Amino acid sequence: MSLVFFNTLTRQKEEFVPIESGKVKMYTCGPTVYDYPHIGNYRTFLFEDLLRRYLKYKGFQVTQVMNLTDIDDKIIIGSQKKGISLDEYTAPYKKIFFEDLNTLNAEASEFYPEATKHIKEMVKIIKKLLGKKHAYEIEGSIYFKISTFPEYGKLSKMNLEELKVGTRVKADEYEKEQVSDFALWKAWDEKDGDIFWETEIGKGRPGWHIECSAMSMKYLGEYFDIHTGGVDNIFPHHENEIAQSQCATGKKFVNFWLHAEHLLVDNKRMAKRYGNFYTLRDLLDKGWYPMAIRYLLLSTYYRQQLNFTLEGLEAAKNSLQRIFDFSDQLETIEKEGKNPQAERLVISAKEKFEAGLDDDLNVSIGLAAIFDLIYEVNKLLRENQVSKTDAQLILNQMDSFDKVLGYLKKPEESLDDKAVQLVERREKARQDKDWQLADKIRKQLLEMGIILEDTSAGTKWKKKI
RNA sequence: GGCGGCUUAGCCAAGUGGUAAGGCAGAGGUCUGCAAAACCUUUAUUCUCCGGUUCGAAUCCGGAAGCCGCCUCCA
The missing domain is CATH 1.20.120.640 (Anticodon-binding domain of a subclass of class I aminoacyl-tRNA synthetases)
Structure with a gap:
């Protein structure tokens, strides 16, 4: 039986064959570190973990890259509100993210590159795109010129002519030749304060999409096997990545595009802007067992919406x-x-x-x-x-x-002295056939989160999960 | 307006032409001092609805209804 994946690019299941025999290179779009991630985010990250683990199970040597987006509008606004530097602002969220991954028993990716540490690589690609006339500069900002890439829209099956230019598209914040052109580089503006990079292409900061092209190429090469993310990334993010990467290198960028469907809560998409989201910490604070959360988030086919309750x-x-x-x-x-x-x-x-x-x-x-x-x-x-x-x-x-x-094994457990004593006292009571006392102690232990089971092989205990 | 997806028992969910996997919850039973666990029995003549194709359809085709998503912040 061969391994098949549904490829968003072809909208079909295709047999997975790696570029280099026995090795898989995959890029997984990671978090924007500006807040506590919600469990919907983790559904996607756990899907990526499952993918990684199964590829390894099948004998592939996996190289995974998961980026951390640590520069974007929300981060800039957040850090300015608090009056702290970008790094000071994102550091705790990076830490939380890794703690959460650990709590959910996600395997570590080989690389976790941060956008702010790869400005040089991004500039290099942008320069290439400028040189090849796939990009143009207006007032210090640099845009990708979509009309120079005929394949644009292939991944998302979007027809640019039919894109409704409506309320969702803000009236030109930046001057662009065509509304659908996207920013590779955003010129510094007063609002950005001291957040900018002085580079060969000017003073400013990168657009969102370019980081993934730059970092994937750096760690995986210009052409690699798998790229994943949530379905919302299909357009525009991944579409743009394909455009800028292939125009820069002249090569095919990625073979397989895999996208995880969203998690719903109360049959509605969970999103920070709706305010209907649970973070992992919310659930842990309520006493939920982490592996039950992992189980639930991984219990359904990743391409299907999962309604969380x-x-x-x-x-x-x-x-x-x-x-x-x-x-x-x-x-x-x-x-x-x-x-x-x-x-x-x-x-x-x-x-x-x-x-x-x-x-x-x-x-x-x-x-x-x-x-x-x-x-x-x-x-x-x-x-x-x-x-x-x-x-x-x-x-x-x-x-x-x-x-x-990654959730079938129960972690080692032990009883504290008090519990051990209670178990012993109950055992004595059972031997004395003092059922009333035995039952009382059993109830007491249950209240402490310890379940007793009397079996033919003696009394066993387990912790309530 | 354009594009895409979904609808199977109380809940979750598999199943893409051959007569409805699995999990949770519920009911009765066996076991047990009583429990728990486990096991046994039970829980959809039926797959949102209406037509059609076929010897045969949850599965294919047409139509209707409902829900969800994307359309440049988004996992």
């Missing part, structure tokens, strides 16, 4: 609990021997999982494969038909699935 998060948490309980139980098996059925179940789960993920990361199929395995093995467990060897085989397979999904 707390009810859904609760369901995600419960699903996760079932998975954890399953692994916990396997770890306690001591039975000798080997049951060929276990191996058969593992193989069929693996095949189904891979078939699903191979098909444009259809994670629902992958999850079904895992739950099928859990169900079938639980049946065997009930009949005491699983040996320690079998259990290990199954656990290894779960680990392998977890390399891709």
Whole structure:
């Protein structure tokens, strides 16, 4: 079975073949560091994490670049309001972003380049574009001339002639030859205060799109495999990247464009301007388990809108609990021997999982494969038909699935002294058949977030997630 | 106005021509001191609606309704 991805460029599923055998170079549009990212942002970043992990699972050596946009209008306004420098303003948000990625168990990308540290690279491309007459300068600002790139609109399927020039397009803030031309370089203006770069192409700051072209080329080369982002990036951002990159290099820029659909909250798009967004911190503060959030954000096919609800998060948490309980139980098996059925179940789960993920990361199929395995093995467990060897085989397979999904493993837990004492006291009460006391202690522990289960192999505890 | 997507059980969701995966929640049961977990049984004669094609349609075609998105800040 071959790996296929839906390519926005062709609007079709295509077999993924890397440019260089065994290696994948991918650029993932990262955050603009001006605020706490919301969980919709993280849906996209986790989709990118899943993509990265699955490519690695398939044996590719992955080089991922995720940029940090640390210069744009919002950042300038924000920093000026606070009267601090750009760096002072963005530093905490960069930190928060990395902390959040860590909380959500996203693997680190190989590179996290920052726009402000790549002005030189951007200037170089802009100069090239000026030289090739793909760009022009007006009053110190430099614009990309769309009419010089016939392929413009190919990615977004937009017809520029039909673009409605309406309320959304501000009456020319900057003078441009054509409204749809976009800024590569914005000339310094008084509003910018001390935020500017003195460069060969003048005093000013970069437009938004140029950073991604400059940084992707620097770390991945002029032509690479995959470029991803949220669907809202298709136009204009990615369209513009293609235009400026291909005009600068004369080469094809990217083979596969993958876009994650948006997360909705209450069936509405979550956006900062709507004020209906949850940040990761909001959810953590309310006591939600981080891996349940990861589970939920990754539980649906990335090209489909996902409606976020707390009810859904609760369901995600419960699903996760079932998975954890399953692994916990396997770890306690001591039975000798080997049951060929276990191996058969593992193989069929693996095949189904891979078939699903191979098909444009259809994670629902992958999850079904895992739950099928859990169900079938639980049946065997009930009949005491699983040996320690079998259990290990199954656990290894779960680990392998977890390399891709990143939420199947329960973190190590321990009980504090007080809890340990309570568990012991209850055990004593049970031996004395003092059920009233035993039940009272069990309830007390539950209130402390500890769940007790009396099994034939003794009392087990787990933390409430 | 232009362009794109979606609509499957209480909720989430797979399924692109062969008779509805999986998860959560609910109900009854087995087990248990009681619970929990697990297992068993149960939960859509039906896939937004109306037509059509076909031996056969959630899947293809036509139409209608509803929802969401993009159209130069946006994951």
